[in-house]
Amino acid sequence: xxxxxxxxxxxxxxxxxxxxxxxxxxxxxxxxxxxxxxxxxxxxxxxxxxxxxxxxxxxxxxxxxxxxxxxxxxxxxxxxxxxxxxxxxxxxxxxxxxxxxxxxxxxxxxxxxxxxxxxxxxxxxxxxxxxxxxxxxxxxxxxxxxxxxxxxxxxxxxxxxxxxxxxxxxxxxxxxxxxxxxxxxxxxxxxxxxxxxxxxxxxxxxxxxxxxxxxxxxxxxxxxxxxxxxxxxxxxxxxxxxxxxxxxxxxxxxxxxxxxxxxxxxxxxxxxxxxxxxxxxxxxxxxxxxxxxxxxxxxxxxxx
Amino acid sequence: xxxxxxxxxxxxxxxxxxxxxxxxxxxxxxxxxxxxxxxxxxxxxxxxxxxxxxxxxxxxxxxxxxxxxxxxxxxxxxxxxxxxxxxxxxxxxxxxxxxxxxxxxxxxxxxxxxxxxxxxxxxxxxxxxxxxxxxxxxxxxxxxxxxxxxxxxxxxxxxxxxxxxxxxxxxxxxxxxxxxxxxxxxxxxxxxxxxxxxxxxxxxxxxxxxxxxxxxxxxxxxxxxxxxxxxxxxxxxxxxxxxxxxxxxxxxxxxxxxxxxxxxxxxxxxxxxxxxxxxxxxxxxxxxxx
Numbered sequence: 087x088x089x090x091x092x093x094x095x096x097x098x099x100x101x102x103x104x105x106x107x108x109x110x111x112x113x114x115x116x117x118x119x120x121x122x123x124x125x126x127x128x129x130x131x132x133x134x135x136x137x138x139x140x141x142x143x144x145x146x147x148x149x150x151x152x153x154x155x156x157x158x159x160x161x162x163x164x165x166x167x168x169x170x171x172x173x174x175x176x177x178x179x180x181x182x183x184x185x186x187x188x189x190x191x192x193x194x195x196x197x198x199x200x201x202x203x204x205x206x207x208x209x210x211x212x213x214x215x216x217x218x219x220x221x222x223x224x225x226x227x228x229x230x231x232x233x234x235x236x237x238x239x240x241x242x243x244x245x246x247x248x249x250x251x252x253x254x255x256x257x258x259x260x261x262x263x264x265x266x267x268x269x270x271x272x273x274x275x276x277x278x279x280x281x282x283x284x285x286x287x288x289x290x291x292x293x294x295x296x297x298x299x300x301x302x303x304x305x306x307x308x309x310x311x312x313x314x315x316x317x318x319x320x321x322x323x324x325x326x327x328x329x330x331x332x333x334x335x336x337x338x339x340x341x342x343x344x345x346x347x348x349x350x351x352x353x354x355x356x357x358x359x360x361x362x363x364x365x366x367x368x369x370x371x372x373x374x375x376x377x378x379x380x381x382x383x384x385x386x387x388x389x390x
Numbered sequence: 391x392x393x394x395x396x397x398x399x400x401x402x403x404x405x406x407x408x409x410x411x412x413x414x415x416x417x418x419x420x421x422x423x424x425x426x427x428x429x430x431x432x433x434x435x436x437x438x439x440x441x442x443x444x445x446x447x448x449x450x451x452x453x454x455x456x457x458x459x460x461x462x463x464x465x466x467x468x469x470x471x472x473x474x475x476x477x478x479x480x481x482x483x484x485x486x487x488x489x490x491x492x493x494x495x496x497x498x499x500x501x502x503x504x505x506x507x508x509x510x511x512x513x514x515x516x517x518x519x520x521x522x523x524x525x526x527x528x529x530x531x532x533x534x535x536x537x538x539x540x541x542x543x544x545x546x547x548x549x550x551x552x553x554x555x556x557x558x559x560x561x562x563x564x565x566x567x568x569x570x571x572x573x574x575x576x577x578x579x580x581x582x583x584x585x586x587x588x589x590x591x592x593x594x595x596x597x598x599x600x601x602x603x604x605x606x607x608x609x610x611x612x613x614x615x616x617x618x619x620x621x622x623x624x625x626x627x628x629x630x631x632x633x634x635x636x637x638x639x640x641x642x643x644x645x646x647x648x649x650x651x652x653x654x655x656x657x658x659x660x661x662x663x664x665x666x667x668x669x670x671x672x673x674x675x676x677x678x679x680x
Contacts, residue, residue, distance in 0.1 A: 107552030
């Protein structure tokens, strides 16, 4: 046995757990999802090949599919940019402040630690339409009370508020670290060139932060499309078959998928839904990566 | 252009600076209230009598505080706290051990060993970081179902023993910063890779291992979808599902629900304050999403 073969064998012994994981818990399930998506499958009986019927039903017959798509898009399109902006804003404020950083940082990050079930229940209490804290605050400043999760118009904003409360802490910490990494020499050079604070922020600091923004955006976006626990807990009821929120206004994609697959045992249909979401996310990721060449500034690369 | 600054008196600059700082702190303080009040509300509701909970105007401190809510919630047969806690701890501890050990071994190979296909395999590892979990969800369930493991913790724990892309990536980055000379010296002395990993690498990358352990522990503690899918027998529920089930049965007993909710949150908050350094470092290093 040559030395190279021996080295290879030893190394593959080390990576073997991960190889197994990639095969058994990634590659196989991915391929199987595509296969199941073209079958009728209830788990108790073997899958029956039905071609593209699941997709046909999904796109043309299942009204709730489009409701779920709309709800998820609404949720994502509003909550992801908001999370990014608020996180960046808070990180900027923290970076400017001279003291108390530890306290504020903790305050903004703590909600990220709270289990999603707890968070959802807590906000259901705060957003209670009759006498919740949120409506008490609205009333105190002379605004009308809102129906929150009990109204079609405000149920998705309710979920978005929850996403903001829990989802800002983590990117805020990452942005803050990015801001602290901006080389002082660049800022001093900008001052000498006559840039005011505003220009320094937008022309020096933000471009340097774009790789961090890009990374956070991608991760948050992928997670947001797969939001589950908040919507599931907020819409759970003892009866089970009820709509997810008023007029299914909180039926997000994953909740619909879960109901199809695990409540109605339509594993084939749920797999088809998984495949669609997967393809959408792959395309979105590719678009984002492609677009990043235009707006993400990598160190060492010449600016466009 | 610096003349602009020189023209201003030092005093005016100082006043301006103070005003700006005051404004920033005012804003930060106001926003931090928005983040903290819900947590305060969670606590305060948990010690309220039932008729002081959903009131207008809201009650910020109950008269009298009803600490017995905790006894009622944590001894309720509908929320068997210690059994739920035991199940959760079992899940957290085993999955954390699994992922720390396996990820460290794999990361070592990526960081220190030369082998055919290493860069390709590492590229695939990075790609799976962005893989949406939804696309593996159902076949993985089917797989464990066929193995007769649905209803047990095995489907939740077993995958952790085969490494996770994120932890492998993080640990590899750390190991790359350790000077090669340290392990080379041990090589010359005839130490094998396992010995080098155990004796040299592990002590040197301990902070990273702790970060991985903490975040995995919290992830498992908070996990909801996994136990929801795989566990059907209530005697096996972890805290997250236990609270959910408790709430379904006592929908309007907000004081008991919040007491139970806070009881499963406080360990995390306590852990945060004790291990704060690792938390901040961990999140910043990685930007990981729980």
